[in-house]
Amino acid sequence: MDEFVKMHQNIIFESTLSSLKKNGFNAILANSREEAAEHIMEIAKDCSTVGIAGTHTVRALEVLPKLEKAGKEIFDHWKFKIGTPEEVECRRKQGRADLFLSSANALTMNGEIVNRDGCGNRINAMTFGARKVVVVVGKNKITPDLESAIARIEEVAAPIRAMSLNRKTPCVKSGYCMDCDSPERICRITSIIHKRPMLTDITVIIIPEDLGY
Numbered sequence: 001m002d003e004f005v006k007m008h009q010n011i012i013f014e015s016t017l018s019s020l021k022k023n024g025f026n027a028i029l030a031n032s033r034e035e036a037a038e039h040i041m042e043i044a045k046d047c048s049t050v051g052i053a054g055t056h057t058v059r060a061l062e063v064l065p066k067l068e069k070a071g072k073e074i075f076d077h078w079k080f081k082i083g084t085p086e087e088v089e090c091r092r093k094q095g096r097a098d099l100f101l102s103s104a105n106a107l108t109m110n111g112e113i114v115n116r117d118g119c120g121n122r123i124n125a126m127t128f129g130a131r132k133v134v135v136v137v138g139k140n141k142i143t144p145d146l147e148s149a150i151a152r153i154e155e156v157a158a159p160i161r162a163m164s165l166n167r168k169t170p171c172v173k174s175g176y177c178m179d180c181d182s183p184e185r186i187c188r189i190t191s192i193i194h195k196r197p198m199l200t201d202i203t204v205i206i207i208p209e210d211l212g213y
């Protein structure tokens, strides 16, 4: 990597980690996916149940098989057909798991975690319910501030997510948010975690590569 690109990245990581710590979060820079998975395994040591959000980022760490091998009960709603009672029940259980694993739609350099959900199981589990939360974020999701975080959701994260779910929403054609009234709209709740919620232990792990969307 070009030394100046690396220098620029390091400034962004250091600033974001420092802001997160100031806001009460545990904040870690993992140098690789493997290192991130090791941190998760350490955090999960005293946990029996683990919920996982609909996240490509966390799955890319290949940590779920390791957690299962360690005897953890995993609540992963992707194992069930969407909309079935089993899938909905699994989403509920995520919100009371000992540990909840997620990514975020955006992480600001001011140390704020920003998400937009359709169901709200992710936002719910991240703010109250799960005892511990780990948020894994690739460098592509770090934005300077809240305005750019929302722009990232509307221009990148939500349209791509709508495409992946095969939704008939206008953003799948335009490539950016049209603030639609579609019954298939996936953007229904926006959450900004400004500071660590009082009763939840949240660790943010930053990985220096592009991960998820």
Ligand code: SF4
Binding pocket: 154, 158, 159, 162, 169, 170, 171, 172, 176, 177, 178, 179, 180, 181, 182, 184, 185, 186, 187
């Ligand atoms: S509000 Fe509608 S158009 Fe905008 S990103 Fe969400 S689903 Fe797409």
